[in-house]
Amino acid sequence: MSAPTKLPRWAELALLPLLNLGFALLLSGVIVRLLGESPWAALKLMVAGSVGTQEGIGYTLYYATNFIFTGLAVAVAYHAGLFNIGAEGQAYVGGLGVGLVALWLGDAPRFVVLPLAILAGAGFGAAWAFLPAWLQAKRGSHIVITTIMFNFIASALMTYLLVNVLIKPGQQSPETREFGAHAFMPAAHDLLARAGLTFAATPLNFAFVLALAAAVLVWIFVWHTRWGYALRVAGENAAAAVYAGIAPPRSIMGSMLLSGALAGSLGLNELLGSQHRILIDFTGGAGFVGIAVSLMGRNHPVGIIFSSVLFGALYQGGSQLSFDMPKINRDMVVVIQGLVILFCGAMENVFRAPLTAVFARFGRSKTGL
């Protein structure tokens, strides 16, 4: 066998992910065809529904906000060599923290409530990541399994709290009373109106800006601080890290707590920005979309923002699709999500070898002349 040559940087960072994504979308198109609808028409509907109108754009970015938070959460853990499947549970419990502050201080001034809600979301999310992190760092319990278990435990805990403790008295469905108005995250159309711009009323809110800020902070932390460096070294090679004076258990703890804090911030968008109460399953699988988003974005904040917007468009376009194509509903979006994870995550090596061969031949013929 010939020695594998490395791909050029642009091919590694852009071409290969796009190729993988392309195959995932191609296969999705084949499924749509099998369902008896035209993939081309479906694509046009989805694009029109997600970015064709102000309303579509608002919803797309609103969904993307959730995915940026959970995608960053998965990525930060990934750089420390950890696969955090628990973003879903951490987001759920983090939302409890956000919601409790909002219920408690909903009538206090905004500049008091919102910072406290941000801290509570991050704190509760990090707390829910603490035990799996500690068990991985100190006792070697596999974090994939423990975070899965913690997702189920979080779900049971939240159902219990909402059904028995936090439920609004005299109500059937398990949800809390509405937050005080000061705990609402400022809506994008209100903020833009203040600047003299008109924008359609959508759930898009200030949390989108917070998510972008979180992406910048993650970028600075992971690539431009000593702690981020230590975390990446420990993730690449724990043994080498020890020789360099880095304690892997500490990176594990640090990255997982940060990961949980990021996931826990989902409530800022979903609860403070849109639902204005805590309700069952408000995370809606965003923790798992975070895995897809992080894998597709190559675990880099810039890539994560791009892929979050793409997934936001998929979610928004998908609901548009279910209106216009009776044979397709929003579950199709979940299929696409699964295919993206499959091709961008598990099968990323499948196209690497042929692509490398193409580049090797191309390169040789050029130098051979």
Place this chain on the structure above:
Amino acid sequence: METYTLIVLLLAATIRVATPLVLAALAGMFSERAGVIDLGLEGKMLGAAFAAGAVSAISGSAWLGLLAAIATAVFFALVIGYACITHRGNQVVAGMAITIMVVGLGPTLALAWFNLGGQTPQLDGPGQRFVGLAWPWAQSAREVPFPGLVYAELLSGHSLIVYFAAALVPLSAWVLYRTRFGLRLRAVGENPHAVDTAGISVNGLRYRAVIISGVLCGVAGASLSTAASSGFVRDMTAGKGYLALAALIFGKWKPWPTLGACLLFAFTDALAVRLQGVALPLVGVIPVQFILALPYVLTVLLLAGFVGKAVAPHAIGVPYAKEK
């Protein structure tokens, strides 16, 4: 007398709940003992449940449904195998991907084919389901509380798949510990290089392991949609694949202890249903969510080494590279 009847009925419910768990956990055991993490259990089972429900509804035969279920689950197992064994992809990611995809695919196909809002038609025709098999004299035995009731409720009256699952435990133990294939399977999960050195194909063995896992997940899925209930509904596995994975870990990747873990988890599930809103002496009403979360809490405690120690197969999750 009342308590006795209640306990027997509780145990009967335990057996019914445990069946798909046992099948899925043993499926995971074959895969993981060969060194391939099986996070796709949930997805393969759900896909199989859909296939069984759909094909049984169309063809009118539960057996054809079972065949379709097995074919579907094996197909997904092969996709995971192709990604993770042939191309050395990340096994955790592959399992998650299959599961997420199937969660969406089942209702999507069901909607397109049957137009019933994401589920398959109700199976009520003759032969469309695996129904309970009444053993001889079960009906009259019911009148004799002991051992008649035990005979009628615990031994008799289950579907064929329940008995298959029960037989599978000793069979798996025999295959794993008493056959050459089992020895090689365990070896490839512990030290694939040694197996390779002995001139045996690591990838071949691992493919056979994931195919076995696919077959058993297929049966588990069929049991959900064509035995335990009558038709496929959205998310009908409801985390049973992950619960089976927890049982597998709790059973330390060994057949008999895994059966024990499955029965324990199924018992907590059956108990949770019974205890809903019932006040117990001393403790009062136990919230049903606490009982439902118990298997996961126990598994975390076990993984933490607080109750025994679970040691995974040594080479689990590590793709095998020949050149290294």
